[in-house]
Amino acid sequence: MLIIKDIHTFYGHIEALKGVTLEISEGEIVTLVGSNGAGKSTTLMSVCGISPPRTGDIHFMGIPIHNLPPHKIASLGICQVPEGRHIFPHLTVAENLDMGAFLRNDKRQVRRDVEYVFELFPVLAKRKKQSGGTLSGGEQQMLAISRAIMAKPKLLLLDEPSLGLSPLVVRQIFNIIFKINEDSRTTIFLVEQNANLALKIAHRGYVMENGKVTIADSAGNLVRNEEVKKAYLGI
C-alpha cells in the first residue's frame, strides 16, 4: 500500500533521513521505533508532503506521491496525528473534530462518527464547547487522535499517540488503534516511544537509527531481539 524507497530528507543542510526504505501492506499495523532524533517524525512528515524528500520515491496505492502537495496527499486518504498535536487552538473541540472530516461529504455519517468518538473519549464530550488551546495536554492528545479518526483515512500515521496520556488512557488508546485496524481495516503506521506496547499490537516493526532503518522484522521477533530489548524496551 505504501512503499518508501530510499528517501533522503533535509532540514536546510541537515540530512535527517539518509536513505529510508520501508513498506506497509494494506490492513497492517506497522510500528517504527528508534531513539530521539532518529528521524521517525521526519519519515512521517515526508510521507505527508510537509517535508518532501529531496531524492527517493514514495508510492501510495501505486500513485507516486513524493511530488504532491500535502493537501493532495491527504485527499488520497492519508492522515497523520502529528507530534506536538497541532490542535487548532481557537476552534472548539467540536469544530476541531469537524475539521478532521473536512474532505468528507457524507454529513450523516460524519455526525454518527462524532458520537462514536465521544463514546471513545467521554472527556472530550464534556469539553465539546471548550476551545482546543485550553485543553490539558492529555485532552489535546485525545482530540488529535479523534480528529484523525474523523477523517476516515485509508492509512493512518500516528506519531507518539501515547505522549502525555495517563496509563489508563494509554492502554485505552492502544485498544482503539487495534480496533480501528480490525473493524475498518485501516492501515496503521505507528511511531511510538512506548515500544513495549507498540510491538504488542503491531504486526511488523522497523527500527531506525540516525536516519536509517537498521532492523526490519515481525513484531514478535523484534520483542525478542536482544539489541532492541536493550536499547528501546528498557529491559
Added chain:
Amino acid sequence: EDTVKVGVAGAHSGDLASYGLPSVRAAELVVKKANENGGILGSRIELFIEDDVCKPEIATNTATKLISQGVDAVVGHICSGATKAALAIYKDANVICMSPSATNPPLTQSGDYPNFYRTIASDDAQARLQVDYAIEVLKAEKIAVIHDKGDYGKGLAEFAKIFIGKEPGAEVVLYEGITPGAVDYSAVVQKIKHSKAEAVIFGGYHPEASKIVMQMRRKRIKAHFISDDGVRDATFIKVAGKYAEGVYATGPKDTTKNPLAIAAIEAHKKAYGSEPGAFFLNAYAASQALLSAIEKAGSTDYEAVTSALKNYYVETPLGKIKFDERGDAIGIGFSMYQVKNGNYIEVQ
C-alpha cells in the same frame, strides 16, 4: 556651450504632488518658448527639476543639489516650510529663489531672506480681502473660520481670525482645523450649522473645500463660503459641480481676460492634454519674471538680477509685475471671485 540654468523645486511626488507638478509644467512651457525664441543672452535655458516632497529636510538636499549643479535661479519651492529650509542654502550661494505658492508672511516680511521672491500674495493680504468682503459686502456678523491645518491654510485662517476680531460687530463663531484627506467632514459641517454662521472662511486647498461645500449644501446649509487662491481652481468647480455655485474665492486680478493667461492655459492644454492645476499661472509668472530679469540684467549676477527684479516690470499672466523691497510682487492685484454658472467671475 554655456547655458542659463534654472532650478525647479517642489513636491513632485507623494500626496502633495498635485500642487508641485503644475509649476514644473509652467516652467517647462516658459522655457520651451524662450528657447524657441533663441534663449536669453544668447544662450539656451536649461531646467533642473528636483523633488522635495514638501519636506524641509529633503528640501535642503534638493537645494544643495541644485547649487552643486550651478543653477542661477530657482522657481520654487512649493510649501512654505520646505522653502524656508532651502532658502538658507540659496542665500549662502547667492541664488535667487522665487516661489509660486509659498504664502507664509515672514518669508518676505521678516527680512531674513533677501533672495526670496514670490508671485503670490502673502497670507495676510488674502485674509484681509476675505474678511473685508465677508463683513462689508456680505454683511456677515457671525463668521466661521475653518482651515486644513496646513501651513498655507492655517496661516490664512490665523490672520482672518485676527482681522475679524478687530472688526466691531463681527465675531468668529467657530475656529476649527480639519484633517486633510479625511473621508468626510460631516461633523465639522454639523458644527458650522450649529454655530449659525452666516459665512465660512476657509483656508486650504480645493479637495477639502469641495468636500466641505458639498456636504454643507447637501445638509441644506446656506452660509456663504469664502476661500482662497488654493480653491480658485477649475478643478474645484468641476468636482463640486452644482454645489460650487455661489462660492467665493480670492485670487489675482482678472486673469481670465489676460491674453497671456489664456495663451498659457492653451499651451498647457496643448502640451499635456488637460487643464493646468493649482498655482500654474503663478509659476508661469515666476518663470517669466526670472528669465526677464536675467535678460534685463544682462547676466546671471546676483546683484544685477536682484535690481532688475525690483526695477523693471514684466508682463505675466498675472498682469504687469515687479517686486518690492521685501520680495512680494507689486501688480498682482487681488480680487474676489464668485462661481457663477460654472465659472469664476470677478466680483466687486
Added chain:
Amino acid sequence: MDYFLELFLGGLTRGSIYALIALGYTMVYGIIQLINFAHGEIYMIGAFTALIVISVLMSTGMNPVAVILIAGFVAVIYSCAYGFTLEKIAYKPLRNAPRLSALISAIGMSLFLQNYVLLAQTCDFLPFPNLIPDFECIEPFAHIIGSTDVVILVTTAVVMIILTILIRYTKIGKAMRATSQDRVMASLMGIDVNTVISFTFILGSATAAIGGVLIASHIGMINFYIGFIAGIKAFVAAVLGGIGSLPGAVLGGFVLGWTESFATGYISSDYEDVFAFLFLVLILIFKPSGILGRSEQSKV
C-alpha cells in the same frame, strides 16, 4: 438633542466607511497575520476602475443605471484581480520569511501602486459622479442623513453578514479558519492552503472595491492617495474591534467614527485624530486584544 443625533448619524456613516475597508483588512490579517498595507491601494484601484468605466460608458450615452451596475461589477473584478496578483508577487514568496519582511514588502507594494496610478492617470483630484440618486422617502431628513449614507450603511451591514455566514458556515470558511490557526495542520487535513489564502485576498479585495465605489461617490472625488489615509484609519478600526474578527471590524469602524464625530462636535476637530488615537489606547489598555478580539493568551 438634534445635534447629538446628527453627530451620531454622521459618525455612523463615517464609521461604516472605515468598516467597509476594515473588513478586508481584518480578513487578510486573520489568515496570514499580515498587515496588508496595500489594502488601501486596492480600494483606490477599485474606485479608479469604476470611474474609468463610468467615463467610458457615459461617453457612449448608455443608460445611467446600467452604467453604475457595470462599473461596480468591473471594479470588483479588477480589485480582485489586483488583490490576487499582489498576493502572488509580494506575499507568497515570503510565506516562511519573518513577518516584518512581509510588512515591508506590503509597504513597497503600496508605494508602487500609488505611483503607478499617479503616473498612468493623474495626480489631480478627479470628480466622481454621485451614483446614488436622492431617495424621495428620506428627502425630509436630508439635513440629517443623505441617501448615500443610507446605502453605505446598509451595504456595510449586508457585506458583514454575508462574510460572517461565509466564514462560519461554509466549507471554504472552515478552511479559512483552520488555515489561519495552523497552516501545517490545515494542509494535513486536506486543505489547499495556497488556494484558501488567494481566495481570502480575493474576498477582501472585493469588499474593498465595493467600499471604493460607494465611498468615492459619497466623497465625490478621488485621487491616487485616498487609499493610504483610509487604509490607516481602517487598520485602526480593525485593531480597535479586535483584529481578525469581522463583527469587530465593523464595530471598531463605528466606534472610531463616533469618537471622531463627537470629538469634533463637542470639543474641536483640531484634535479629532488625537482623540481617536487616545480612545484606541484607552480601549486597548483595558482590552488588550480589541473590543471583540479573542484573547491571545495561550495555555502554558
Added chain:
Amino acid sequence: MSFGGLKALDGIDLYVERGEIVALIGPNGAGKTTFFNCISGIYAPTEGDIFIMKPQAGTAKRINGLKPNQVTSKGLARTFQNIRLFQNMTVLENVMMGRHVRTNAGIAGAIFRNRKTRDEEKQIVERSYGIIKKIGLAYYVNECAKNLPYGAQRRLEIARAIATEPFLLLLDEPAAGMNPQETKELDMLIQRIRDEENISILLIEHDMKLVMSISERIYVVDYGKKIAEGTPEEIKINPEVIKAYLGEDAY
C-alpha cells in the same frame, strides 16, 4: 482556581520537604499543570495560600499573587509540559538566560563594561557551562536549541531551570517523549540534581515506572481534588487511584 464554570483546582493541600522528591499524578485534565501554574505565578489562585520557607531563612513567606518572574527570583523554577526553549538561541545561551535573575549588570555596566560587569559575564558563562556539563549536554553546547533531539531539549529545560538557583524545582512531565532507556537516564539525573545541588523536586509524570522508582511521596489528584497521598507502595494499591488512574491490570 476555576475557568468559567469549571473548577480546575478544588482545595488541594500539598507540601514538599526540603530535599524531597514528590510526584503529582492524576488523570488527564485533573488540574496538575494548572496547579503548577498557580504556584509559579502564571495564574493567581482564587483561594488558598502558597508558602515557601527558604533553607536559610527560618520563617515562611506567602508567595501567591506574585508575578512569575518574582516567584522565580524567590527560588522556584519550573519546566513546561510543552517545551518552551528559546528556539533560536544556543544551548549555552539558553542556560545563560537562567542566570539572569541571579546577576545584576545594568545599562551602564553594559556600555562601559567595567571590571565588575566583565567578571560577572565571565562567571555567567562558566557557571552555565558547568551546569550544561553536569546535565550531559556538553556535546551540544553551541548548537541551536531547536536543532536538538527531543530528549535533549527536555534536559536543556531542566538545565535552564537549575541555572536560576532554585531550592524547589517543578518538573512538568519531564519524561514525555523519551524511550524507556532515556527515561532511566533521566531518573538518575533527577536524583543527582537533588543530591548534588540540594534542590527539592516536585514533578508531574505519567510514566509510572519513573514515578514509582524516584519519588518519596506521591499525591494523586482527580477533578481538581486530592484523592490520595502516600508512599509509592501505598499509592500502587490504593483502589481509588487504580480505578481513576492506573487501571486494573497495572503492575
Added chain:
Amino acid sequence: MRKFAEIRKSLYVALWFIFLTFPIMVIRINPLEKTVEWRWMNMALVGIGTFFLSFLWRYLISKKEEGSKRAEEKQNEKISKLRRLIENRKIIAGSVVAGALLAAVFPFVVSLYQTNIMTTALIYVMLGLGLNIVVGLAGLLDLGYVAFYAVGAYAYALLNYHFGLNFWMVLPVGAALGALFGILLGFPVLRLRGDYLAIVTLGFGEIIRLILENWNEFSFGPSGISNISRPPLFGIELSVQNATVYMYYIMIFLCLVTIFIVKRLQDSRIGRAWVALREDEVACQAMGIDRTKTKLTAFALGATWAGMGGVVFAAKTTFVNPASFTIWESIIILCIVVLGGMGSVIGVITGAFIIILLPEYLRVFSEFRMLMFGIILVVMMVFRPGGIISGVRRTYKFEGKNF
C-alpha cells in the same frame, strides 16, 4: 519541450497583466473635460515587458530556492571562510583604516550635495540603530518612532529659539527627553502584543505630530520654527558650506558612538534578555526576567537615539515643522531596519544608505522615482527576506577552556 512550456507560461503571464493593467494603463480619462484617451501603445509595452520579466522572475525564484538549499549546505564552509576573514586582524585593521580614511576625506572629494545627503544618511543610520534596539533586538514593532525624533527636534528648536541654547547643550537634553517620552509612552502600552503595539505606537506618533501642528502657542503650528542655529565650532559661526561639512563630521562621530554603544548593549546581559523576550515571553518570565521593565528599557533606549537624531536634524535643516514627522518617516526607518537586516549593525547601516541615498540617486528617473523605490522594496524582500545582511547574531560560543 520544457522551453515551450516556459514560453507558454510567460505568455499567460503577459496576457494576465495586459488584462490587469488595461483600464489604468490604456484608458486615460479626464472627467473634467469628459474626454477619453486610448493609449494602445501602453498595452503593447505591458505585454512585452511582463513577458520577459516573468522569465526573469521565475528564473530568480528558482535560483533563490536552489540557493537556499545549496547555501545552507555550504553555509558552514562559508561561515568559516568569513570567520577566517573576520578574524584576520590585518584585514580588519586594513578595512577599518580604509573606511576611516574614506569617511575622513569624503567632504573634500565630493560636492556639497553629496556631503549633505551623506549627513542625512548618517542621521538615519543613527535612527535605524536606535530603532533596531526596539524592533530588531526586543522584537517590539514600533510604528511611532518618529514621535521621539520630533521630540528631539522640537526640543532643540524651542530651546534655541527661546533661550538661545546651542547644539551641544541641547544634544543631551534631547536624548534625555527622548528617553523620558519613551518611558511615558511605553508604560501603558507595552503589555500589548505585536500588531496591537504597532497600531498604538503609530497612534502616539500621530498624536505628537498633531499636537505640534495644532498648538500654535507652543510649537508655532504648521509654519514651524525657522532660523535654528547650526552647531557652533568653538563659538565660531560657520558659513553654510563649512557648517555642512562640520555637521558631517559631527554625525560621523555620533554614529561611531552609537555603534559602539549598540554593540555593547547587544552583547550584554540586557541584550540577551531582549532577544529571549522576543523568542518566548512566558519562558522569559519563568527565568525571572521582568517583562515590563526589560521592554521599557529597550523602548526608552531606542527613543534616546531618536531624540538625539531629532536635535541633529533640527540643527542641520535649521527649520522644523510638523510635516517632517509624518508616519511615513517611521515607516522609512522601519524599512531601514528590516531591509538592512534586523539585529545586525552593519545591516542597518547598509539599509540606511540604501533607503536614504537610493531615492536621491533615483532622482535621475524623476517621476518614476517612488515607483522604482516601491519595486525595489518588494524585490529586495522577496529575494532577501532576511535583509541584506541577515542578522547573524553573535551567539555565545563556548570555547572549551579548561575548568
